[in-house]
Amino acid sequence: MIRKRVIQLGSHLGTALAVACGAGAVLAQNYPVKPVRMILPFPPGGPTDLVGRLLAQKLGEQMGQQVPTDNRPGASGNIGLELAAKAPQDGYTIVLSSPVISLSPHLYTRLNYDPYKDLAPISLVGAVLNVLLVHPSVPAKNLQELVRIARAAPGKLNYGSGGIGTTTHLAPELLKNLEKLDIVHVPYKGSGLALIGMVSGQVDMLIMAAPSALGQIKGGKVRALAVLAEKRLSYMPDVPTTAEQGLKNAEVLVWYGMLTPTGTPAAMISRLNSEIIKAVNAPDTQQRFTAAGVEPMTSTPEQFGQFIRSEAARFGKVIKEAGIKGE
Secondary structure, eight states, rough: OOHHHHHHHHHHHHHHHHHHHHHHHHHHHHHHHHHHEEEEOTTTTSSHHHHHHHHHHHHHHHHTTTOEEEEEEEEGHHHHHHHTSOOOOSSSSEEEEHHHHHHHHHSSOHHHHHHHHOOOEEEEEEEEEEEEEEOSSSHHHHHHHHHHHHSSSSOOOOOEETTTSSSHHHHHHHHHHTOOOOOOEESSHHHHHHHHHHTTTTEEEEEEHHHHHHHHHHHSEEEEEESSSSSBBBBBBSSOTHHHHHHOTTTOEEEEEEEEEESSSSHHHHHHHHHHHHHSSSSHHHHHHTTTTEOOOOOHHHHHHHHHHHHHHHHHHHHHHTTTTOO
């Protein structure tokens, strides 16, 4: 009798799940029926804005609905992420995040949203690769020589960054952590100003987005020692990676990925994931990404979620040991 009731209950649950899955499929098929807002947590003109607007245009063409972009800068990107986290869970708000979603829980004692609980990953979309630069006055011609110079004179070398808690700050701190180096931090208000500081001889070292440094590298104003990625850059083929020079786990990407409020129906997240992958893989998108120095990337929602947490764990250790606090 008990066995019969269990079988009947399983049958009812199976029917309910089938109905729910069918409803979800219909929901995803009809979605979207109105514009989908894309929040961009940084000001117009930067790489987040560029990537977001390219994707918004492509997604709009594919889905038959407008995808208006909404720049909401402030608090190192957290204002835009908080706005997205508190938006209706109906599939009509998405947000393009940079590594800030992984870094902020370790940099700030209080956030008005939970990056892990309030936002659901959809897909990675791309990344800008970083390059390690030194001023020509630094005699190092490769990464090993730079490490030897830094170890021989602790505290003598310095590095510039675009500000506290930025990738340009945390990448050198990761290098210092891995190689146990003493190199002094000199923060600027933006990586562009840090590059100017390096060209003028104010700082010895800088890690920044490779496309932004290309002109100064070609002009001989700075020397590129390593690409912080798994592969060399097509437009810097002579610059080896950190791994090629014996430094493991030093890859640092300025990555971008799309998220939506947690609680958004799974069918909508799946549809958005498919549309984003299609948009990123479109030949014209790839061409425009490459021209802007952005490496196209895609993932499943689960892979993106795991990536966010792995980046948080990796840099959380660096932030804690260096005693870094967000501004």
